[in-house]
Amino acid sequence: MQNPPSDYDAKRVAHWREVLRANGYRITPTREAVLRALSAGNYALEATEIFERARRFAPHLGLVTVYRTLDAMLSLGLVERVHCTGQCSLYVAAEEGHHHILVCRKCRRVWHFSGDDLTNLMNDVANESGFVIEDHWLQLVGLCPECRDS
Amino acid sequence: MQNPPSDYDAKRVAHWREVLRANGYRITPTREAVLRALSAGNYALEATEIFERARRFAPHLGLVTVYRTLDAMLSLGLVERVHCTGQCSLYVAAEEGHHHILVCRKCRRVWHFSGDDLTNLMNDVANESGFVIEDHWLQLVGLCPECRDS
């Protein structure tokens, strides 16, 4: 794991604050702390890791609030779930637009990419199976440059 | 959910039995019951569902044995995990060769397909990110013909 950053991405936090507010969510100090924890760096984090980091900004924060804030942010598309080997409850700040995730299995650094074109494949599979395909998940797992070298 | 089948795929079970035995696992009546439960139909099942079905073949079976057998089979590649919306612990009989899964979000019927060619995409992403890509994970979610019509 990387060293937990003690600062945060103020711009990203401001944006998230706006989106939350625009959707009827109140901005509380604890929620702000969770936003900050999630804004810093592109690493897939567990709920408890987010909790630990957010506590630096709001020491009395409860883990329940982390879960509640994550739910809100997930439903607004501000964060997304990351599936890692044997870990299906990691969270990372979402990026705009259609894209997928490449995650380092060691430090859980996340790289966003787009450019996949699965429409042909999906059409073929839909035709032969008779299914209506509604969604597709693509995720790559590997080692980031730092973890590869160590 | 489909109606739980009371029979099983004897050929598949026999094959699994061989693989388990060849890898030093013993064939017990309870394990056999789990194999049978997994062999019938291509549906992604939770551990507890496998448990219920396997109990028809071995009424005193414990849930722990289901988990232990699943672990063994996962490590031998005989079953694979299926990730569904909000569900990351479903299991389905694996198929030979490289392939991916299309799962019905309603009845959890599974369709295996291959023919994806992600090598170009993966090379591109590896180059721009500097990551070594070790694994890729692709899954489609949709509705099977029966669930689509109802």
Add this chain to the structure above:
DNA sequence: CCGTAACTGAAAATCATTTTCATTTAGCCC
């Protein structure tokens, strides 16, 4: 058929997540 390492189920432990509930507070209205 014997010995032993593997396997077993029940119960307890663990761990992540959700629910409950009494209290506090953000943000709107005046």
Add this chain to the structure above:
DNA sequence: GGGCTAAATGAAAATGATTTTCAGTTACGG
């Protein structure tokens, strides 16, 4: 600048899936 009210809060309890422990049982090679 209060005051109001629904939303949000943390602690504790509940839940649910999975793992560990353990004493007894059993598959299977010799």
